[in-house]
Amino acid sequence: MIYFPQLSSGATGQFPIVRQRMARTVINQSAQDYQIKLADAAAAITEWHLSFEEMSDQELAALEALFQAVEGRLTPFTFLDPADNLLAWSEQQNQPVWQADSLLILTGGVADPMGGAAAYQAANATGATLTLQQSIAAPASLDYCLSLYARSDQATRLWLVRGAETYAQAIGPQWTRLISAGQLTDTADSISFGIALDPGTTVDVFGFQVEAQVAASLYKETSETGGVYPNARFQSDAFTITTVGPDRNSCELDIVNVEYL
């Protein structure tokens, strides 16, 4: 899998980050100003403008290697949006994108820590550990941060699943944001994130978020698509680098994701 590299800090981008979404709407406008509209969902375009400053030679080499591997605009690569939650349907664990063990009981419409009712209750009435996970098509070897809010009427523990690794975290009646971050040695082209419940445990969960970085940022709700773009391309065939001293490089990149390509 060809993918956009992370910096040594584990981040995919530096501030400022600019993201632009473009839709296409065909409009038939009458002389009286009435409109008939037709959406062209397949023509959607997402663009990012990324500026990198004070990059090391190693970081620059990784970007340059990617640019050469994809031959400029020619071939696509996987881009993980640095300003988005990588999971889809972050508040709808009943969507098919979430893989729940069949005996795990999920109940929606539970009060969430943001004052709404978008949390889910997950109950494991069996004698085995059950999981709720979502897999994303991104390299498992990158730095990721999984975060979610959880609570339970009884003091218990909840396992956070990040690829092949699981971490137990203690929870109680108060909502707590649980975080699991780090880098795996796995080289797979996909990675799963989620939770695992011990036998007989019932927990309320909300705000699942995965970011390609080492720490959690504010929770961002997602719907049909998360921030994984497997069909991203460079916008230009030129890659200009400015070096102002040893190990001090900068560059600007435009990346585009076009659904119909």
Add this chain to the structure above:
Amino acid sequence: MFPTLKTGAVMQYPAKKTLLFNTDAIRFLDGTEQRFRDNASVLHQWIIQLDLLDEAELVTLDEFFLSSQGRFGSFSFTDPWDGTVYPNCSLAGDTFSFQLRGEMRGKTTLTVCENRT
């Protein structure tokens, strides 16, 4: 419904609103004019400039743009000047962009226009 910020507000200062009539004017050879309405009523347009947003607020707007599919979708918009609810409005453009200059330093602009019903 158009999303609100965490403060509950829809817009920030400087807030801009435009009222749009559509008048046809025919000027005759003797210099006199005849004017008539092309549209039955006024249409409203709001330019929403937002700054110092956090990522969650930006993503809420982004999700709203995606669910509206740009100019295609329609929604109700409450005029922050007088509280009037305009039930049939759309985004004016098929483009939504934002800039993140740092944490909780997001900036974007959206234009909402009232549709003829």
